[in-house]
Amino acid sequence: MWYKLILLSSIMALVGVVQANSEPNKIEVLSAEYGDGHGHSCDAKGDVGSICNGRTECGFIVGDICDPGPNVSPRNLEVHFACGVPLPDKAVAAAKGTRITLNCGTAQ
Secondary structure, eight states, rough: OHHHHHHHHHHHHHHHHHHOOOSOOOEEEEEEEEESEEEEEEEEHHHHHHHHHSSSEEEEEEEOHHHHHHTTTTTTEEEEEOSSSSSSOOEEEEETTSSSEEESSSSS
């Protein structure tokens, strides 16, 4: 009987993962790093996610989202995101002071 409970829990967890981003054409930020790309970076997932998650398209000028450390240059933002199941993940990058756009629209 206990093995049925474990199996049911595993299935429910898996269904929850699939449903987490099952809405087509909606952005879900998977990761975002801001820094120089050589080990001097900070986690910007929460900040970018709060701006872009749930939208079809999201664009903004890259600024100092978080602090990757002193004297880190150049500063770039790299974002990995998904557009719903079963579409593959996407990635975009932009330098500080330039525009970055995440797009899950149908005409890409």
